[in-house]
Amino acid sequence: MGNREKIIRGAIELMNARGSAVGTSALAEHLGISPGNLYYHFRNREAIVAEILTRCADDLHAILDVSDQSEISPERFASCYVGGVRVLFEYRFLFSSALELVSSDASLTAAYRKFSETSVGQLKLALSLARAVAASERALTDDDARRFCQNMWLIWTGWPRYAQVNLGRDMDQTDQMECLRHLTLLIEPYVTPAFFQAVSEQAVQQFAQPPKTLA
Amino acid sequence: MGNREKIIRGAIELMNARGSAVGTSALAEHLGISPGNLYYHFRNREAIVAEILTRCADDLHAILDVSDQSEISPERFASCYVGGVRVLFEYRFLFSSALELVSSDASLTAAYRKFSETSVGQLKLALSLARAVAASERALTDDDARRFCQNMWLIWTGWPRYAQVNLGRDMDQTDQMECLRHLTLLIEPYVTPAFFQAVSEQAVQQFAQPPKTLA
DNA sequence: CGAAAATTAGAGCGTTTACTCTAGTAGAGG
DNA sequence: CCTCTACTAGAGTAAACGCTCTAATTTTCG
Secondary structure, three states: OOHHHHHHHHHHHHHHHHOOOOOHHHHHHHHOOOHHHHHHHOOOHHHHHHHHHHHHHHHHHHHHOOOOOOOOOHHHHHHHHHHHHHHHHHOOHHHHOHHHHHHHOHHHHHHHHHHHHHHHHHHHHHHHHHHHHHOOOOOOOHHHHHHHHHHHHHHHHHHHHHHHHHOOOOOOHHHHHHHHHHHHHHHHHHOOHHHHHHHHHHHHHHHHOOOOOOO | OOHHHHHHHHHHHHHHHHOOOOOHHHHHHHHOOOHHHHHHHOOOHHHHHHHHHHHHHHHHHHHHOOOOOOOOOHHHHHHHHHHHHHHHHHOOHHHHOHHHHHHHOHHHHHHHHHHHHHHHHHHHHHHHHHHHHHOOOOOOOHHHHHHHHHHHHHHHHHHHHHHHHHOOOOOOHHHHHHHHHHHHHHHHHHOOHHHHHHHHHHHHHHHHOOOOOOO
């Protein structure tokens, strides 16, 4: 693994632990390389964050993409949010320090907004396909469906920070499972019991398996 | 209004807009006072944030306190979360920049955790009292009730950042109303239609009125 | 008024920041 | 062996940081 890759991974690790404000010297020291070395691989500090954001967006969008489906299975539905929890935990500082990131750079702002907009849109599509299957008795207007997906995004991206900051957790598998439970609770009233049961079982099962994309 | 009060308000204003990372010189310039003046009124930069956190906690806890009630009216229930939205919007940077705040100082961490713990506890009490009234058909285990209140906290504290960062809003009354709608959507499945209807009407009505505590 | 106290301004301190620049190493191809 | 390219180290820069200090000003009160 080259230093470029080490820098990215080290930055994620350190920023997840201490917030996006970690400096270049702290990062270099953490990695055991010289501060100047960073600037051979990246134009500036912000370029590191930008690449991390891109990776996160790519990972998440690949998981949430259900545009090829006309109807969504409980298995696929579960994989959306089990996979989502994994990705959002891995890159959690992006959401914990969102205000700092966005107010520091204009191009990051645009990328960040596009990212969240696309994700919420994908969630909405998944929900509509799932609701077609679920045929729940509880109706949602179009505006409320958007709000529901935004709520889901808020819990999804907010829980890691909540667990870390408010509860002082150390961010292990247990915390990811708890995040899943929070999302489950949110979804439950809006799908049929049968669909919900199937999704829950699938979620637990998929969560027990190691993620696919890890080499 | 003395400079001490001006500093607090200016800090809230500036940090809400740009994140908690605003420096002492930027703050002084924003207020039209000298940087050194800050240190007459406050021991150090962190003391300013600590006082803001205390104020926020006091304001919110006063609004959420239902410990004197044995049963909660729709009016009181609505005032909890209408008032809560107001407070959390006013101090929104505390939640947007929580990771940065907490990782910078140990005593702030303790205060922040106590704050959120108490708030979620108060929410849980309000919910249990409301559910006694509402007698909904949808049961919640104790763990799920906690998760529900944590979800509420996440949306409550997360929405301002979402609106500001992800949607690029300018944080006016409309955004607070939208936050209310998000919370409403969360609550709806867990109370009876009659209670929900009463709470919704009360919420709209209370929201239209100016806040009581403003002198 | 006049003295004491409270408040303010602003220069300046040491430290840290993101970043640049130059000297130098490691390995591949000829 | 030599050279070229990819990469690394580390000293050094200007600016910004939180903060201290002193002198001046305003307010308070006998």
